[in-house]
Amino acid sequence: MSTEGPIWALGCMSGTSLDGVDAAMLQTDGNRILAFGETGFRPYSETERDVLRGALGHTSGREVEAAAEVVEIAHAELLSEFPEAELIGFHGQTTLHQPDNGVTCQIGNGRILAEALDRPVVWDFRTADMQLGGQGAPLAPFYHFALARMLEMSEPVAFLNIGGVANLTWLDPGKARPETPGACLAFDTGPGNALIDDLCKARTNRKMDVDGALTRAGAVHEDVLTGLLSGSHFFSKIPPKSLDRNDFADWSHAVGHLSTADAVATLAAASAGAIALGLDHCPMPPERILVTGGGRLNPGLMELIAGLSDCPVEPVESAGLDGDMLEAQAFAYLAVRVLRGMPTSGPGTTGVAAPVGGGQVSRPSGTGGHLAG
Structure with missing residues (x-):
């Protein structure tokens, strides 16, 4: 693999929504985004999802x-469909x-995947950041910065990712590099889809609020909403800051007495309200907010966020x-940066003491390998 110039890297992500594994090819030199490639998705079965849920909140056992x-087999199955990938970025x-x-x-062990796929795998992205006092999350902001530069944006912009947890990246694409002071501010804002998904699973046996139907049909209970948003010091905490998927599990209990539609609508309004409180921490209002993740597919949630935003x-x-x-x-982009010794997070994105390149690189022994399914 070339030590300079562009690399076709394959990134993958299995998020807190537990829906499955995303994979995407990206051509990059670690600074510029040069081309987008093929993508794929491998859903988790209900049985696999139950196994994953059983591990939430634990680190061993x-x-x-x-x-x-489950994670290793699912990733190996999907990533093996991309033989042209020179490098793999594996989040776990x-x-x-x-x-x-x-x-x-x-x-998920990157060494196992490196053998199974016979390609170098970059993984364990968070440890180095946390060892230097960082939050270890969010990790996508440096990629967001590269996207804004690729799109030739000139004014401050925000990328809002609504997965199980919602996180916000405010950035100034006029800065030289993502680690330049003032270039990026990133942090988790609060719950995204996780609590809504869990409630839908429990009450309707559906894994999400499909098309935002319940969000739009329900009535927001303002007294409950006020209690949710005023009941945590997290929203006033100065970023960077990050969350665990279950940090706001008490919100589910707070809406437990409401009808399903009203509970979903109130949780969606709370997620939107938390995002609005997060925007108050930005150095200046963004020119626009670009939304990624599953939450962008919920029209009701998008309307709630837009109603609380000035752009x-x-x-x-x-x-x-x-x-x-x-x-x-x-994670394809970050994998190339790790391989080349470039920072993947900085004080403005995770609160780490200085820009740091996280991740370790596992290379195959040369004999290949496989995972038993």
């Missing part, structure tokens, strides 16, 4: 071992993230990007 096997599956306690766990709120597709694959692309 039989539940985690079983979940890690987060089961616990408590940065204030110095704890984070992403299951256009649009899915990233409005800028010609793929909102389903943007996070997977980010």
Whole structure:
């Protein structure tokens, strides 16, 4: 593999929504985005999803071992469909993230995947950042910065990712590099889809609020909403800051007495309200908010966010990007940066003491390998 010039890297992401594995090819030299390539998706079965749920909140034990096997097999199955990839960026599956306690766990072993796929794998992206006092998340902001530069944006813009947890990247594309002071500010804003998905699963046996139907049909209970947004010090905490998927589990109990539609609508309004509170932390209002992740597919949630914002709120597709694959692309981009010794996070994105390149590189032994399914 060339030590200079562009690389076709394959990034993958298995998010806190537990829907499956995204994979996306990206050609990059670690600075510029030169081309987008093929993409793929491997859904988790209901049985696999139950195994993954059983590992949430844990860092070891039989539940985690079983979940890690699910993650490794699913990734190997999907990533083997991209033989042209020169390098793989593997995030793994987060089961616990408590940065204030110095704890984070992403299951899935990159060494196993390197052997199974006979390609170098970059993984364990968060540890180095946390060892230097960072939150270890979010990790996509440097990629967001590269996208803004590729799109020749000149004014401050925000990328809003609504997965299980919602996170915001505010950036100034006029700065020289993503680690330049003032170039990027990034942080988790609060719950995204996770609580809505969990409630839908429990009450309707559907894994999400399909097309935002419940969000739009329900009535927001303002008294409950006020209690949710005023009940946590997290929203006033100065960023960078990050969350675990289950940090706001008490919100589910707070809407437990409401009808299904009203509960979903109130949780969606709380997610939107948390995003609005997050925007108050930005150095200046963004010119536009580009939304990625599954939340952009909920029209009711998008309307709630737009109603609380002073600028256009649009899915990233409005800028010609793929909102389903943007996070997977980010780990392809970060993998190349790790390989070349470039920083992947900085003080403005994770609160780390200085710009740092996270991740370790596992190379195959040369004999290839496989995972038993």
